[in-house]
Amino acid sequence: xxxxxxxxxxxxxxxxxxxxxxAVVDRVSLNVQRGQVVAIIGPSGAGKSSLLRTVNxxxxxxxxxxxxxxxxxxxxxxxxxxxxxRSLRKHRRxxxxxxxxxxxxxxxxxxxxxxxxxxxxxxxxxxxxxxxxLAELERLNLRDCAGKLPGQCSGGQQxxxxxARALALDPEIxxxxxxxxxxxxxxxxxxLDALKGLAAQGxxxxxxxxxxxxxxxVADEVVFMAGGRIVDGGPSAEFFQxxxxxxxRKFLQAVGRW
Amino acid sequence: xxVLFHGLLGALANTVGITLGALLVGLVLAxxxxxxxxxxxxxxxxxxxxxxxxxxxxxxxxWLFLIYFGLGGGMLPLPPFGAAVAGLGxxxxxxxxxxxxxxxxxxxxxxxxxxxxxxxxxxxxLRRILLPQxxxxxxxxxxSYTIGLLKDSALASIIGVKDLTAIGYDNAQTNMNGLLTFxxxxxxxxxxxxPVAALSRHVGNKVAARA
Numbered sequence: 065x066x067x068x069x070x071x072x073x074x075x076x077x078x079x080x081x082x083x084x085x086x087a088v089v090d091r092v093s094l095n096v097q098r099g100q101v102v103a104i105i106g107p108s109g110a111g112k113s114s115l116l117r118t119v120n121x122x123x124x125x126x127x128x129x130x131x132x133x134x135x136x137x138x139x140x141x142x143x144x145x146x147x148x149x150r151s152l153r154k155h156r157r158x159x160x161x162x163x164x165x166x167x168x169x170x171x172x173x174x175x176x177x178x179x180x181x182x183x184x185x186x187x188x189x190x191x192x193x194x195x196x197x198l199a200e201l202e203r204l205n206l207r208d209c210a211g212k213l214p215g216q217c218s219g220g221q222q223x224x225x226x227x228a229r230a231l232a233l234d235p236e237i238x239x240x241x242x243x244x245x246x247x248x249x250x251x252x253x254x255x256l257d258a259l260k261g262l263a264a265q266g267x268x269x270x271x272x273x274x275x276x277x278x279x280x281x282v283a284d285e286v287v288f289m290a291g292g293r294i295v296d297g298g299p300s301a302e303f304f305q306x307x308x309x310x311x312x313r314k315f316l317q318a319v320g321r322w
Numbered sequence: 323x324x325v326l327f328h329g330l331l332g333a334l335a336n337t338v339g340i341t342l343g344a345l346l347v348g349l350v351l352a353x354x355x356x357x358x359x360x361x362x363x364x365x366x367x368x369x370x371x372x373x374x375x376x377x378x379x380x381x382x383x384x385w386l387f388l389i390y391f392g393l394g395g396g397m398l399p400l401p402p403f404g405a406a407v408a409g410l411g412x413x414x415x416x417x418x419x420x421x422x423x424x425x426x427x428x429x430x431x432x433x434x435x436x437x438x439x440x441x442x443x444x445x446x447x448l449r450r451i452l453l454p455q456x457x458x459x460x461x462x463x464x465x466s467y468t469i470g471l472l473k474d475s476a477l478a479s480i481i482g483v484k485d486l487t488a489i490g491y492d493n494a495q496t497n498m499n500g501l502l503t504f505x506x507x508x509x510x511x512x513x514x515x516x517p518v519a520a521l522s523r524h525v526g527n528k529v530a531a532r533a
Contacts, residue, residue, distance in 0.1 A: 122435050145362045153441040161439035167432035171454045184446035
């Protein structure tokens with residue numbers, strides 16, 4: 065797990081998340097190096113998505129800290145208040161997110177979905193933003209979708225539009241929250257291929273996933289969570305060969321990977 | 323028509339004026355009320371929710387009396403027309419705030435997650451993302467409310483506004499034909515509300531066609 069610490073892009077330190085008085089994430093620490101793909105796997109309810117959402121404070125951590133490129137992120141004001149959201153904008157510009165249910169803007173075309181934040185967040189002019197959006201859509205094989213509304217596209221296409229939307233903002237890291245869980249199995253391959261492509265280009269990714277094949281083939285590191293804690297993990301090849309804990313072994317057996 | 327039905331055009335103008343005036347006051351005033359009701363500060367949101375509750379719990383006519391006879395008695399002299407617009411406008415703001423609030427609640431939480439994760443500032447997020455999705459949700463209840471408001475505007479006749487209802491009353495006193503007079507008045511109210519419903523359907527269809 066230890067590499068050159070100077071290359072650590074994201075450091076999650078002792079982060080906890082509490083829902084209804086119960087710690088769903090319990091003092092978890094995790095590092096992601098620049099250019100690395102880290103997969104978070106584990107049973108449902110393990111706290112994987114909650115942990116992921118703390119990275120850009122869509123979920124306010126109850127304790128612990130988030131560091132990006134060596135700097136701690138400190139939101140101001142009451143969680144959910146305008147001041148709070150405003151204070152996080154600088155951090156969030158650097159972190160892309162791809163959601164399980166895509167969360168595209170349903171009234172905007174695919175192209176407009178990819179353009180809107182470029183214009184209002186990065187201050188690019190419309191022509192420049194459009195050109196960039198088309199390039200990203202093309203890169204993800206979505207040329208024919210550009211003029212369509214999300215509802216007119218398949219699940220696999222919608223998720224790739226969401227990836228294009230994130231990429232167009234040049235994030236330093238992209239968080240993926242179960243990116244294929246809401247997609248027909250036959251269409252999830254096109255999303256996984258897109259993720260593979262990004263990994264090959266050296267884009268830093270933190271991916272919560274149930275796709276063991278993806279974790280095994282694409283991720284550099286695997287983190288296995290259960291009951292709100294990291295209970296196992298390591299370099300992906302080693303982990304899938306020989307998980308060191310009984311809990312991880314049981315999980316991998318249950319999903320037919322061991 | 324004005325010869326047959328004394329003062330009809332002026333009355334029509336008063337009814338339409340009160341309705342549109344009160345609607346405008348309500349639509350605008352409801353924005354800060356909604357904003358306050360959604361505040362993360364319990365004091366601010368509590369005050370807004372209390373305002374909505376209080377306004378809706380008191381009969382509209384009592385609000386009109388309070389503003390016309392109460393405030394108008396000395397503190398803030400208002401002509402009947404102005405008092406009617408103010409009273410119905412304040413009442414509208416509470417109802418419209420509830421319409422805005424339920425509309426915002428109907429937008430999936432994932433949209434807010436997307437807005438935040440893209441770091442969209444509040445202004446563009448509202449203009450480009452939330453309002454276009456809010457409009458088709460709030461339009462039908464807003465048009466129903468407008469039709470209700472048109473009918474409530476008849477209460478202004480009690481504080482002395484010469485609106486359709488008041489003119490109907492005056493004419494019935496002189497022509498001694500209440501049935502015919504108020505049938506005509508009723509038909510005029512119907513004639514005014516039909517376009518509101520039609521407009522709402524038209525805009526609704528247009529928005530639906532885009533989605």
